[in-house]
Amino acid sequence: MAAARVPPGGTGVAAADGIGADPPGPLLAGRPGLDFSAVRAELGLPADYPTTALAEAEQTVAQPLAAGSRVDATDLPLVTVDPSGAKDLDQAVLVRRRDGRGFRVHYAIADVAAYVAPGGALDTEVRRRGQTLYLPDGNVPLHPTRLSEDAASLLPHQVRAAVLWTIDLDGDGLPVRVDVRRALVRSVAQLDYEGVQRSLRFGGVHPSIEWLPVVGRLRREQAVRRGAIELGLPEQQVEPDGAGGWRLVLRPRLVVEAWNAEISLLTGMCAAEMMLAAGVGVLRTVPDPEPETVAGLRRSANRLGVDWPEGTPPSAALADLDPVRPEALAVHVAATRLLRGAGYTAFGDGAPARAGHAGIGASYAHVTAPLRRLVDRYSAEVCLAVNADREVPAWVRAALAELPSAMGSSDRVAGQVERACIAQAQAWSLSQRVGEEFPATVLRASNGEAGEVFVADPPVIARCLGDGLGEGQRVRVRLVGADPTSRDVVFEAVA
Structure with a gap:
């Protein structure tokens, strides 16, 4: 299924950055003549993976993992939480109460670097693609599915290589200690959003995430305090109609998705702070909106009958709006102008002047989706090096300057794919x-x-x-x- 925040192309933080906007589950082909081959051809999307890259992937999978350099964390009862049927599982989570007042978050991220040798045929193709592209009739993967949906994916009951983040939070949900290192992990369950939502409603939520609602709410409160500009818009989605064609649906974001996304955001903010302290890394940046832009949006909201008192920041004003109301939906869509100018900022000789992400209200780095996004593999290596007090690998430093351009280009293609698929489905349906x-x-x-x-x-x-x-x-x-x-x-x- 292709998904697009309203309006198509993505307006919220999750859509624009892939934060919490997980990929859809398995896809079905539509009847002949009603597929998205025209979109693929028009945008020149790759159809197959190069044979040399596939062979290299098979060779790396056949080699045993170097367990000696990794912490054995297979005793942690981590779980994955994704859309139903997803196979490219980047993250596994465990949230516990700490002794006293606070929480501990274990967040395991697929260690793609264990399978992609720098400078090899696979690495070359991955750098060319930039990110996984999702279409209603099948995706164009960043990595061969032998890796992304099998050997490197955090599938349940399988020992996997991971980059394991351990983040201690105080009683208000603020980080007080961060650690990141390579590990071996084993997920004990593959959960999906709808199932977790039902469990929360009727009781019986998995014990590994029983504290997720508490931590999720605390982090959401912190987001408003930080001034995060979050657009809680529903998603247009294209899904099989059961008759060999496609239909459009509007899907609101489940609360468990928002809580789960907060763990990703927390990790990305911790990663950014590590990079800034070390003076090396790559950040996802969005400039703060100009004061006149905020003032204009506030005047528009008040004209629509949406109360937005002067002096109230966008984070607080938008957090209280239900986009189901027509006037509130219009305000949310208009608020997309507050989040313009998104990009990537690479640095290797001290912290950059531009380091903030207006949608998050803090500095932020992509580190939690390496199966689906190129930059995360490099960001993880920076954080591992900083945490171990060692030099950032030369192959990482050499690539940093190229990452903003590569990711910007792939982001533009992903946006074009998303908009074209939604537009195609709209035209078919009407x-x-x-x-x-x-x-x-x-x-x-x-x-x-x-x-x-x-x-x-x-x-x-x-x-x-x-x-x-x-x-x-x-x-x-x-x-x-x-x-x-x-x-x-x-x-x-x-x-």
């Missing part, structure tokens, strides 16, 4: 309904040009013709075009 009318919410005003509206059934976001459209306004619209070839959907306001 191609036989031209002329019909729908209730809609205006997301962006027209201002002399085409505006943008959200139709709930099916969940579609598209251009809308008509004068005088106002953000948050509820209107009726008529579908005037839905072309599967161009992937263009257009509505017009009904007087």
